[in-house]
Amino acid sequence: MSEAAERLAEVRANIANAAQRAQRPAGDIQLIAVSKTHDMQAIRPLIAAGQRHFGENRVQEAAAKWPDLRAETPDVVLHLIGQLQSNKAGEAVGLFDAIHSVDRSSLIQAIARACEKTGKRPQLFIQVNIGDEEQKGGCATGDLPALLAEANDAGLAIDGLMAIPPADIEPAPYFALLDELAERHGLRLRSMGMSSDYETAVMLGATHVRVGTALFGSRR
Template identity: 80%
Template sequence: MADAADRLADVKANIAEAARRAQRKADDITLIAVSKTHGADTIRPLIAAGQHHFGENRVQEAAAKWPALRAEAGGITLHLIGQLQSNKAEEAVELFDAIHSVDRPSLVQALAKACAKLGRQPQLFVQVNIGDEEQKGGCAVADLPALLAEAAEAGLTIEGLMAIPPADVEPAPYFALLDELAERNGLPLRSMGMSGDYESAVMLGATHVRVGTALFGTRP
């Protein structure tokens, strides 16, 4: 329990310092604890330490563990940060408060249908393939305006952009590009930055950082 509280305090202090250096308010940055692959016993100490936002990669895994955890602790906000199959759109809309991986027209249509059916819409981010990597999900930079237009036409409100920069390169230029794309398209939110680079992301405009290892330790 103490370890979880200490790690959380350290990450929050780092966010606050990065925000201060960028002349931003730390309160404007949402820390998402990436709890994928971690069981309830590992998650509970972070909830007890005051963490409320959690991120999962898979709908099935989240559905297996979060309903019970949410029954124990109120005020949890659940973020889907992994790729979403169109056939899981309805389950995702039902379970998650935010979806960070909207990336293609077929998913826009599936989400619009699910939101209309369930009468709720999670906060939505378009994932941008910021490094133009073949193996990664995300909408191509050139296709972003068309996808945003399609989402608007389908009745979805997109509030921000999400990106994962290429591994093993300096992430700052990619964060700056995502910030510029969000600004250009009038979107207030930027989901960017992970355990190794969240401070840089905060300095370059991140509103949501997705931190796993720095909060939970090395993955099982």
């Protein structure tokens, strides 16, 4: 096995073990390989090993890499997991299959216009600022109901919630809160968990885990 295949197999095994402990089907959890800052040469071995879902932080970086990679492997699914500027919404809707960082009214309106114009309907997650951190993206927990209502009025289907817990703090309570919020609002998907805590996230309801370092090694 290649090094990439070994890393992928290890992460998938960890997800399956965590799912088993939580009495969940491992197939309910989607592994997103976070390929931000990694070039095509680093990404191709993971594609060759069978990974199909990838996450990028920036529209411009993704646009430089993924058209060629998707020409080689058309069934790749691309997720935008970083902050999105409203003026980039049209490009994002055209490029990504899922957007995890919907977090404000202006972005909802921009995405709705882009969807109407292009006919594309990416899977959408509202990002919640689960730790109430000033420097972090995401809507405030208290603003979530209004944002969901606005998305509905704009004709957008919101499929789930996304969150990034505060760094260097036990993430479990934050994962549990996001799971509870999703349940309360009838949303089936929870995008939470990264390389350091994805197993905990799986045990607390994650449907999408965003793993970079454990698959690619340290960021360049």
